[in-house]
Amino acid sequence: MGKLLIVGTVAFDAIETPFGKTEKILGGAATYIGLSASNFGLDTGIISVVGGDFPQEYLQMLRDKNIDLTGLEIVKEGKTFFWSGKYDYNLNTRDTLATDLNVLADFQPVVPDNFQDCDFLMLGNLHPAVQMSVINQIPKRPKLVVLDTMNFWMDNTMDELKEVISKIDVITINDEEARQLSGEYSLVKAAQIIHEMGPQYVVIKKGENGALLFNNGDVFFAPALPLEEVFDPTGAGDTFAGGFIGYLASTSDVSFENMKRAVIFGSNFASFCVEKFGTKRMENLGQQEIQERLKQFKQLTQFEIELTH
Amino acid sequence: MGKLLIVGTVAFDAIETPFGKTEKILGGAATYIGLSASNFGLDTGIISVVGGDFPQEYLQMLRDKNIDLTGLEIVKEGKTFFWSGKYDYNLNTRDTLATDLNVLADFQPVVPDNFQDCDFLMLGNLHPAVQMSVINQIPKRPKLVVLDTMNFWMDNTMDELKEVISKIDVITINDEEARQLSGEYSLVKAAQIIHEMGPQYVVIKKGENGALLFNNGDVFFAPALPLEEVFDPTGAGDTFAGGFIGYLASTSDVSFENMKRAVIFGSNFASFCVEKFGTKRMENLGQQEIQERLKQFKQLTQFEIELTH
Numbered sequence: 001m002g003k004l005l006i007v008g009t010v011a012f013d014a015i016e017t018p019f020g021k022t023e024k025i026l027g028g029a030a031t032y033i034g035l036s037a038s039n040f041g042l043d044t045g046i047i048s049v050v051g052g053d054f055p056q057e058y059l060q061m062l063r064d065k066n067i068d069l070t071g072l073e074i075v076k077e078g079k080t081f082f083w084s085g086k087y088d089y090n091l092n093t094r095d096t097l098a099t100d101l102n103v104l105a106d107f108q109p110v111v112p113d114n115f116q117d118c119d120f121l122m123l124g125n126l127h128p129a130v131q132m133s134v135i136n137q138i139p140k141r142p143k144l145v146v147l148d149t150m151n152f153w154m155d156n157t158m159d160e161l162k163e164v165i166s167k168i169d170v171i172t173i174n175d176e177e178a179r180q181l182s183g184e185y186s187l188v189k190a191a192q193i194i195h196e197m198g199p200q201y202v203v204i205k206k207g208e209n210g211a212l213l214f215n216n217g218d219v220f221f222a223p224a225l226p227l228e229e230v231f232d233p234t235g236a237g238d239t240f241a242g243g244f245i246g247y248l249a250s251t252s253d254v255s256f257e258n259m260k261r262a263v264i265f266g267s268n269f270a271s272f273c274v275e276k277f278g279t280k281r282m283e284n285l286g287q288q289e290i291q292e293r294l295k296q297f298k299q300l301t302q303f304e305i306e307l308t309h
Numbered sequence: 310m311g312k313l314l315i316v317g318t319v320a321f322d323a324i325e326t327p328f329g330k331t332e333k334i335l336g337g338a339a340t341y342i343g344l345s346a347s348n349f350g351l352d353t354g355i356i357s358v359v360g361g362d363f364p365q366e367y368l369q370m371l372r373d374k375n376i377d378l379t380g381l382e383i384v385k386e387g388k389t390f391f392w393s394g395k396y397d398y399n400l401n402t403r404d405t406l407a408t409d410l411n412v413l414a415d416f417q418p419v420v421p422d423n424f425q426d427c428d429f430l431m432l433g434n435l436h437p438a439v440q441m442s443v444i445n446q447i448p449k450r451p452k453l454v455v456l457d458t459m460n461f462w463m464d465n466t467m468d469e470l471k472e473v474i475s476k477i478d479v480i481t482i483n484d485e486e487a488r489q490l491s492g493e494y495s496l497v498k499a500a501q502i503i504h505e506m507g508p509q510y511v512v513i514k515k516g517e518n519g520a521l522l523f524n525n526g527d528v529f530f531a532p533a534l535p536l537e538e539v540f541d542p543t544g545a546g547d548t549f550a551g552g553f554i555g556y557l558a559s560t561s562d563v564s565f566e567n568m569k570r571a572v573i574f575g576s577n578f579a580s581f582c583v584e585k586f587g588t589k590r591m592e593n594l595g596q597q598e599i600q601e602r603l604k605q606f607k608q609l610t611q612f613e614i615e616l617t618h
Contacts, residue, residue, distance in 0.1 A: 090494055185399055188537045209518040212535060221609050223530045226521060228497045260612045291616055300530050301610050303569045307600055 002249035008124020014084040029124035032235035035282040036242025038065040040250035047071035051078040070112040078103035120249040128160040166198040222263040225271040243269035311558035317433020323393040338433035341544035344591040345551025347374040349559035356380035360387040379421040387412035429558040437469040475507040531572040534580040552578035
């Protein structure tokens with residue numbers, strides 16, 4: 001079983017959906033990735049930063065999930081990164097109402113001693129310079145490095161982003177970001193161009209329309225589970241990424257065949273994440289219901305056709 | 310092997326995509342459905358109407374595909390239905406430039422004697438009154454009746470449409486139409502409501518995002534094959550429907566398990582249809598390449614995960 005290191009935000013979110021709104025609740029990419037990966041009982045650590053206003057109960061909840069917080073810097077006199085957003089009636093688009101970087105503005109990540117030997121590295125959505133700094137601090141290259149990013153960094157720091165992309169194995173981005181990064185509308189062509197930038201594996205997330213996994217000509221598709229109700233999409237992409245790398249780390253197998261299973265686990269966890277506000281659903285997820293839903297994914301996708309040629 | 314009767318338009322289309330434009334070429338729902346279903350070597354007939362301007366070579370091409378044209382009325386002094394459309398750069402939206410009903414305006418479908426005993430009936434997109442007339446002319450209810458329709462009939466003839474929907478087994482519509490018909494945004498809820506209107510099976514087409522097959526609580530998903538280039542989406546939905554009902558008719562098996570295979574065949578044929586303008590690709594399709602692509606669908610979707618509970 002591999003050792004997994006995650007770098008990303010740990011944050012406060014305030015979310016408004018057609019179904020309700022929240023006060024400041026626990027959020028952040030590293031939080032969702034960590035909670036999702038925690039379902040595999042891994043040795044997992046988070047590198048991030050929070051302010052003195054970050055509640056002890058959140059720290060304790062993460063520790064209870066067996067997540068090592070040695071790499072979580074607490075800036076006592078600072079305030080935790082805060083994001084606020086409001087979703088459209090169909091939950092497919094959202095407006096950002098506030099982004100207060102706070103302690104994140106001066107964040108200098110430090111890889112703690114006990115994770116210098118990590119086998120799996122997840123670079124959550126953050127400034128590419130922060131992602132690069134983490135890569136550079138790890139003496140022996142991990143078995144697999146996965147990067148998540150977003151259009152904001154493509155708009156503002158494309159050169160730095162491309163430098164990080166050249167160092168990694170797997171990139172996870174959404175369809176619009178894949179088009180922006182590659183300059184190609186066709187996702188098949190976009191994946192080819194992104195391969196040439198470095199990553200051997202390209203995962204393109206399409207929200208309610210599932211996710212595509214590309215590996216130099218091979219392609220696999222994991223649908224999103226059709227749900228009666230999506231309550232809050234916040235964190236679904238990070239939860240997907242956490243399930244993906246968590247499964248790979250738990251099996252220490254980075255073959256394409258195993259990555260297929262990993263994207264199914266990613267979709268599986270994401271389908272839970274959206275059922276409640278924020279991290280609530282992911283804080284309380286049992287092995288039985290995970291297995292039940294895997295069965296649903298099988299029923300949703302598996303068919304038997306005899307090939308005659 | 311079942312006998313398949315198709316009612317729908319046989320038309321001229323003029324199409325403009327980012328890749329080029331055509332003069333008047335062969336089009337129409339029944340044409341695409343018929344060509345698609347013809348891959349199964351069925352006893353297939355079309356009910357439709359064309360004008361005196363309709364070329365003999367098109368008629369001959371359809372007959373060469375073993376499609377019976379006894380039910381195709383030719384109004385010598387009339388003109389064939391004409392549709393013209395222009396696609397947006399991403400091919401996901403299109404503007405209709407012209408819709409000249411011509412002989413379609415007074416179309417009274419007549420079920421020919423040799424298809425009164427059809428086992429499979431495909432009601433292509435047409436005025437609901439025309440669809441209902443065909444249902445009413447068939448003395449013994451077919452084994453399976455599939456209906457395709459579109460938002461235009463929901464906007465203008467909802468009551469008549471609902472009357473037809475109450476008589477059929479399978480409805481194929483796109484995601485926006487499913488939402489309009491049901492008044493529900495969630496496709497899972499939309500399918501439930503449409504079930505209550507009559508159809509035991511609801512197929513929701515999502516274009517490049519695949520298709521969902523619902524059957525009272527069970528759901529199956531067929532992805533669209535990720536393609537490097539989509540050349541012309543015209544007829545893809547009808548080609549899907551033709552592959553779906555053609556496969557079912559060729560196996561005479563209308564179980565849910567077999568419908569899963571049928572939607573895969575539908576997606577398979579639709580992936581060919583979009584590779585060239587109009588019907589060109591579907592006029593020249595070989596068994597070998599169909600089988601090759603089925604293999605791609607398997608690779609795209611099939612995975613092995615051991616369930617532990």
